[in-house]
Amino acid sequence: MTPPLALDIDGTLTRPHGDGVDPRVFEVLPEWDAPVVLTTGKAFPYPVSLCHFLGIPERAVAENGGVVLVDDQLTYTGDRERARSAVEEYKSRGGALGWGAADTVNRWRETEVAVHVDGDETLLREVAADHGLEVYDTGYAYHVKTPGVSKGDGLTTAAEVLGLDVREFVAIGDSENDVTTFEVVGTSYAVSNADERAKESADTVLDDAHMDGTLAALADLEGGQAVLDRVESTER
Ligand SMILES: O=C(O)COP(=O)(O)O
Numbered sequence: 639m640t641p642p643l644a645l646d647i648d649g650t651l652t653r654p655h656g657d658g659v660d661p662r663v664f665e666v667l668p669e670w671d672a673p674v675v676l677t678t679g680k681a682f683p684y685p686v687s688l689c690h691f692l693g694i695p696e697r698a699v700a701e702n703g704g705v706v707l708v709d710d711q712l713t714y715t716g717d718r719e720r721a722r723s724a725v726e727e728y729k730s731r732g733g734a735l736g737w738g739a740a741d742t743v744n745r746w747r748e749t750e751v752a753v754h755v756d757g758d759e760t761l762l763r764e765v766a767a768d769h770g771l772e773v774y775d776t777g778y779a780y781h782v783k784t785p786g787v788s789k790g791d792g793l794t795t796a797a798e799v800l801g802l803d804v805r806e807f808v809a810i811g812d813s814e815n816d817v818t819t820f821e822v823v824g825t826s827y828a829v830s831n832a833d834e835r836a837k838e839s840a841d842t843v844l845d846d847a848h849m850d851g852t853l854a855a856l857a858d859l860e861g862g863q864a865v866l867d868r869v870e871s872t873e874r
């Protein structure tokens with residue numbers, strides 16, 4: 639049986655240098671013969687939009703597990719107000735969010751706050767700790783979030799809604815926010831560009847980076863090579 643997938647976005651489905659989704663995502667994911675859940679630190683609308691434009695069911699664990707949407711069932715966890723007040727203090731002490739006036743990174747974020755990687759990490763961590771919050775460093779942003787909220791718990795909720803055992807999932811990811819996903823699934827892969835925490839907790843560290851690594855992992859899975867062959871033959 640082709641396994642269901644839990645796929646991180648940034649660093650895993652993207653092109654190198656953080657410049658957008660790899661176009662092969664649009665060929666392969668709509669053809670996958672099992673549920674695909676996007677498990678991301680990005681704000682809720684981003685994975686929903688990606689599902690929408692991929693033409694696949696809207697299945698997302700967003701905001702590091704703060705929001706889960708699967709087959710029209712929506713679950714929220716996390717204390718957004720606490721994250722907001724921590725970030726207000728961070729700003730009042732000279733820290734910057736770093737996203738510009740429109741701040742599309744946080745504008746629709748519902749359960750946590752993200753700060754640009756150029757932000758003052760030391761100050762942010764200090765303020766977050768004072769507010770009883772934790773900080774994830776994904777390599778793409780610092781996420782100020784409620785302790786205990788995790789992609790792994792979010793995926794467990796998603797699996798329950800789908801009527802699946804979370805251990806049936808295969809996860810692919812690249813950073814510390816994927817560790818909890820790797821802990822709950824049956825099989826996990828870190829792409830070669832992954833950080834040390836992700837690499838340590840993955841069952842397999844791939845030789846290839848970004849989408850090249852992800853495709854290599856998919857080719858390894860039952861039914862995966864068949865999907866990749868099918869996509870390639872349609873292209874010809
Ligand atoms: O939003 C981020 O910082 C990273 O997003 P990701 O979890 O999809 O890699």
Ligand SMILES: [Mg+2]
Nearest residue numbers: 646648649812
């Ligand atoms: Mg990532």
